[in-house]
Amino acid sequence: MRKSLLAMAALMGVATLPAHAWRLNIDQETFADIGFSTIVRGISEGKRSESASERSRINFYVPLFNITASGHVNKLVYFSMNAEGNSNTATVADNRVLVRDAFIGLKFAEELRVQAGVMRAPFSRAALTSTYVQLFPYTHDYKKIGILADNPTSVEAGLSPRDHGIVVWGNVADGLVKYYLGITDGATIASSTDNSLAYTIRLQFTPTMLGFKPETGYTVSDTYLGRQNVLSIGVGYRVVGRSGALRDTKMLTVDALYEQKFGDLVPNLQVGFINKKDAGGTADRRSSQLYIQGGVLFDQMMGFGKPALAIRLEQNKNTKAHADSDKDEPRVTKFGVWAHYYIKGQAAKVSLGVDSVNLNSEARNRDCDPDTSGTQRCRNFTDITLQFQTQF
Template identity: 40%
Template sequence: MRKKLLLTALLVGATGANAAVIRIDEDTFANTGLKLQIWAQRLGKTTPGGKDYTDFSISSARIYFNGQVNKYVQFGANLEFAVHPGPAGRGTHQGIGTKNTSTSRAQDAFINLKASDELQLMAGLYRLPFSRASLTDSYQYIIPTGYGYSTRGNYFAPFTIGSNSNMGNSYRDAGVTLWGNLLDGMIKYQLGVFDGRWDHVNPNGLGVKDNLAFSGRIQFTPTMLGFKPEKGYTLADTYLGKQNVLSIGLGYNAQKWDNGQGFSGTAKAWVVDAMWEQKFGDLVPNLQLGYQDRKDMPGTAPNKVKDRAYYVQGQLLYDQVVGIGKPAIAFRYEKQDDRSAANQDTDRYGVFVNYYIKGHDAKIQLGFDSVKLKNKTPNEKNYTDVTLALQTQF
């Protein structure tokens, strides 16, 4: 029974160890719980002559459900109630009036049909099968501020309805995915069709037609060397020494866009990434690398836009209790390379001290993100944000 619960949980991200379980029989069950991420931040000034801000926010307040009707039909949903996570707190508070529901949504909602571990079909709203960035649950981050932390936007976002909505859901899309694990997890494949960013939604006149998005990912783990495969649909930044992991992934995402007036194209993105984590005595080093390239995205007619982004991040965990938890230090460097004429590249450096009181179920993260901007406009300047992130899962 425990193995089935863990498998179902991994479909939408690892759940808390203490999730409440409703069990009808061995093959019919559900678990539910609450996840919270509470932030306190010192937000640096982003404009010359601007101001620093001290801000408190609910980065995530999530009620989740997942389980299975029988061994062939699984389900899951994450219901999100966040309030202005991250740098949106600069001068703007959304915790009052009607604005406090602006980010309340079904974060994920899916049905998964499982013929076997090798052959599964998922339908609904969920993380796009493209990159580690798009597939890693935020409750598993070693750097709580995530990917693409910049006032200039997130180049790591694929072509999804979430990236069009600008509501903190940029890695999710609505669609259907054929996926599974081959050779006992040595190979994991995910192939899907989705609504995408420009599917008859007409953002800025670029989605006037019914244009579906396509996305896929294949991931390899050398299980013959003793590494454990990541068999769930989603991924994690760290397994905290519970399993040794070495995974290499390759992903592709594409969608056509058209303004109905002769300006059209097919946006394309590809990514390669890798993660290694292995326990050596009391130390658990973690290292991740990723490179993403996007091109032929719509710009100001007749120009098309291209960019690329890459990162290196890691963590060193001391796998022994010090006080009431296990300490770790994590770092991240990422570059967002703007390949337009403006050449507005962005470099981001992050360092965090993580304290795992009960794994991801209870942790504290304290650190900073320093953002360096190339070819700044008169209203831009480099800035540094300090974040204290508290997290619980039940």
């Protein structure tokens, strides 16, 4: 059963599958694996603005749950579906379930696969990584808070969300090189793209001759928990067409992951840079993110699980954040420390994290509470998060 699930992961592009899944067999070639995943989160949020009414707060919610089905029709045709939802408040209207992935694939060879439907846009490592396999699963949306005019990793950036279209991808020379070529409609970008398309290319290199195992699936992971030694270097480029007088948005990324098991210790290091030009279709408006994160897993049971510690330094920056300013450069720097306790790998995990967010002077001058009268300036803040995760 476990070997068949891992084979499915390689074929379908699933970054990681639960330790168990419900398999429906029709015949020797036709089957589907059904999975269920949930994250429950409690977070103590620091004050975001200088408003007199602003308070720190503690919230409990379900930011993510998924029902997935992936399988074969025959040796050539495969499919995947992922329904995703959340429960952020007690108000029914605030909770929703969406189809996040729904695609059909043709596997002609390891070097040539074609997927059509809605799926992750294959631009950056961040875009190809599921929340369930991230070392830092809590991402601040600085644009929503009001700190940045353009957040390079928000929904509008075309990094994390899915897109509708066709992706051709495959592994060459036993995974020495993995490539993606995507033509999609760009509809997940928060600007009218009715008459334009998005074009994406990504190349990923693994020095297999040095004994490292390639990441052969469509998606990737922040950590493989010592199951394989990984050294992957990727570069991606994405152009999102804009309608009318708006400029096409161009995005470039470079990223790398190193993870290797040394006895009972599994160190991990990941770096990445994302640059976005003509953000929102506005000429010369730029946004960028630079991050470095690392950690170590103790690959032995301590009590009823395996402990791990991870740290991350991240900087998000806008240049010419508004069209009427040539010098407007808000910058946000975040330092995070997260401890994970893997009870059964990613299938059962408890995490505790602290994220400290610091703003430069121009970021602090934003209006972080636009619903109140006057400008309520932004401020530095710290969040503490306790999170539980299960997968089946």
